[in-house]
Amino acid sequence: MTSDPAMDLLMWARGPGFQIATVVLLFGIVLRIVEILALGRARDLAPPKASPAQSGLRTVFSRFLPRHGMAMRSPVIHIGGYLFHAGFFIVLLFFGPHIQLFEEGFGIGWPGLPSPLIEAVTVISMVALVAVLIARVRDPVRKLLSTFEDYAVWVVTFLPFLTGFMAVNKLGLPYTWMMALHVLSVELLMVVLPFTKLTHAVTFLFARYYNGWVNGRKGAAT
Amino acid sequence: MTAATLERGLTALKEHIDAPVAAFFSSCVHCGLCAEACLFYTETGDPKYAPIRKLEPLRRQWRREYTLVGRLGALLGLIKPLTDDELAEWAHLIYDSCTMCGRCTLVCPVGNDLTYMIRKLREGMAASGHARKGLVEAAKKTIKLGSPMGVQLPALNAQIRRVEAEVGLPIPVDVAGVDYMVILSSMEVIQFPEIIGALARIFDRAGVTWTIPSSGFEATNVGIQIGSRDIAEEIVRRVVEAAEKLRVKYVISPECGHAYVALRWEGPNLLGRPYRFEVIHLMELLAKLRAEGRLPLAGKHDQRVTFHDPCQIIRRGGIDQEPRDLLNEITEDFAEMPDAGIWNWCCGGGGGVSAVDEAEHLRTKVFSRKMCQLDEVHPEQLVTACANCRNIIEEGLEAYNKDIEVIGLTELVAEYLAPDETAPAEGGDGS
Structure with a gap:
């Protein structure tokens, strides 16, 4: 048996590493949801003017769109935000090798997008992330609101794009090393997601639903 | 009011944190868009007025008490409890620079209802003795005299007599069994009494039976503003008792913003029971009368x-x-x-x-x-x-x-x- 540290690391990352990350991710998400739901909320005795649940569900979807005048006031956050989120899901779900992993894991696959397109999306996503980072540092409000976590989470989100791009294009370290780093960077993202603001990936559903519920029952626009 | 202490304030915060609050704080990504919706930021350019930042004490309390990570952090001494000094410093952000207008709630991309949380945070501020003096005085006056501006029945009666003479119509007081009960804000009684005459003329024309109660006529609710459930409940109770004693079908929420929120939306929850009447906002009533061809x-x-x-x-x-x-x-x-x-x-x-x-x-x-x-x-x-x-x-x-x-x-x-x-x-x- 030959000893290739790069291959060993990649195998660990794809095997036990990925399993650990998955368990932490799932446990963490369940924990965060339980933390929310366990608090409960009081029954509202004021007679509603409109269906709260309907408004809650509507708000889950309506907040995907920019709100009145906001895109003009914070264009970088809006454009960068949309591009990054779209890019993240396109690369994750429509890159051939990623689909293969899903197929191995869940037994279902789907057609991917051409590699050059995925690469372009990756670059656009990285540019978008850099843009929102600059917007964070330069805007006095975002600068004041930002803590160490905001910057750490930015790095953790950026790394999978960067390492993936470098691995595919044979940049930097030898391919196996780069691939190992790529898988590890994804696992790092999975592990920190539930315990940082990245948890919004799941909890935004609850936040929007509650907002719509609370205000919609008054017949107010949400 | 029992004596305000930091401990009572922190307990109040704990009690007011519910599932929506936890979902909201869990979801904030510090995008800063709420600031762009807030006139205290847009008009001053001062980032400290970013709405989500105003909520920092509530967020700290939530994190410390209701998240696993926060509890571990607190145990290790990494997450410090809130102090009186911090709450005192935050009073400017929580009371002076937030009108609970709800614009930030409407723009948040993850859907946070920041206004909902300010309302709750103020409960902790009031219970810990960090509410603004002007509001504390108004609350005391309301509890003692019935109105934040000290408007009592004789003052209302004087205005009623003046208006009656002016419009030539009777202003019914304490008439039981009518359809509508009118309540007013002190501001209207003192500053804009012409509203009473306007109502008399509209109701006369529309054939609406109505009355003003001699007690419980004050619509404003400083409890909602200062952040005190107890005070808010007491003020709502006065109106509800008057309405149920007079057996009216509706209480009309007057031209006053937060009075509507207090009576229509918070009231039943404060009392812990539904009313035996309906609350209708004056605008809704006028539209209804218009639709029925009575206006x-x-x-x-x-x-x-x-x-x-x-x-x-x-x-x-x-x-x-x-x-x-x-x-x-x-x-x-x-x-x-x-x-x-x-x-x-x-x-x-x-x-x-x-x-x-x-x-x-x-x-x-x-x-x-x-x-x-x-x-x-x-x-x-x-x-x-x-x-x-x-x-x-x-x-x-x-x-x-x-x-x-x-x-x-x-x-x-x-x-x-x-x-x-x-x-x-x-x-x-x-x-």
């Missing part, structure tokens, strides 16, 4: 008017079209300001800010937002449906040397009531 209107107001939506009625209350339908009916030249409707900007004095001395300078400064809106339409008159907005806007216009008259919508409607052709002519049969 015949004639003539058109020829001045150029615009409409200021009170935050608690539009964004936190869902009343949007009613005032517009009425205005379209009775005015020739009704021009909407930019951002009118659900995106309207606050007058700057809602949510108790108008009662806070420390906020006065800032409030006048941020009125520049309303001036920008007005400069787009150049109205001769501004119509609104909240006595507090009305007062704040009058003060703001004066501070900015702008000559625009501010009027209440109900009074304007009363002016354009169609003459009653079925009524006996003057000096008729005299029966």
Whole structure:
């Protein structure tokens, strides 16, 4: 048996590493949801003017769109935000090798997008992330609101794009090393997601639903 | 009120944190968009007024008490408990620079209802003794005298007699079994008593039976503003007791923003039971009477008017079209300001800010937002449906040397009531 540290690391990352990350991710998400739901909320005795649940569900979807005048006031956050989120899901779900992993894991696959397109999306996503980072540092409000976590989470989100791009294009370290780093960077993202603001990936559903519920029952626009 | 202590404040915060609060704080990504929706930020450019930052004490308490990571951090001494000094420092952000107008709630991309959380955070501030003095005084006056401005029955009676003489119609007081009970804000009784006459004329014309209660006539609820469930409950209880004693079918929430929120939306929850009557906002009632053909209107107001939506009625209350339908009916030249409707900007004095001395300078400064809106339409008159907005806007216009008259919508409607052709002519049969 030959000893290739790069291959060993990649195998660990794809095997036990990925399993650990998955368990932490799932446990963490369940924990965060339980933390929310366990608090409960009081029954509202004021007679509603409109269906709260309907408004809650509507708000889950309506907040995907920019709100009145906001895109003009914070264009970088809006454009960068949309591009990054779209890019993240396109690369994750429509890159051939990623689909293969899903197929191995869940037994279902789907057609991917051409590699050059995925690469372009990756670059656009990285540019978008850099843009929102600059917007964070330069805007006095975002600068004041930002803590160490905001910057750490930015790095953790950026790394999978960067390492993936470098691995595919044979940049930097030898391919196996780069691939190992790529898988590890994804696992790092999975592990920190539930315990940082990245948890919004799941909890935004609850936040929007509650907002719509609370205000919609008054017949107010949400 | 029992003595306020830090411990009571922290307990109050703990008690008021619920699933929505946890979902909201879990989801915030520090995007800063809430600031762009807040007139205290847009008009000052000071990042400390970012709405989510105002909520920092509540977030800290939530994290420390209700998240695994926060609890571990607290155990290791990494996450410190809130201190009196911190809460005192935050009073400016929580009381002086938030009118609970709800604009930030409407823009948050992850859907956080920040206004909902400010309401809860103020409970902790009041319980820990960090509420603003102006609000504490108003609360004391309300509990002791029945009104935040110290308006008592003799003052109301005097205004009623004056109005009766003016409009030539009786103002019913304590008449049991009628359909509608009218309550008023102190601001209306003292500053804008013409509303009483307007109501008398409209109800007379529409054939509505109504009464004003001799106790429990105060609509404003400082408990909601200062953040005290107990005080809010006591004030709502007075109205509810009066209404149930007089066996009315409806209580009319007057032209006052937060009074509507207090009575219509928070009240049953404060009392822990549904009412034995319905709450209807005056705008809703006027629209209803109009739809039933009981509010015949004639003539058109020829001045150029615009409409200021009170935050608690539009964004936190869902009343949007009613005032517009009425205005379209009775005015020739009704021009909407930019951002009118659900995106309207606050007058700057809602949510108790108008009662806070420390906020006065800032409030006048941020009125520049309303001036920008007005400069787009150049109205001769501004119509609104909240006595507090009305007062704040009058003060703001004066501070900015702008000559625009501010009027209440109900009074304007009363002016354009169609003459009653079925009524006996003057000096008729005299029966």
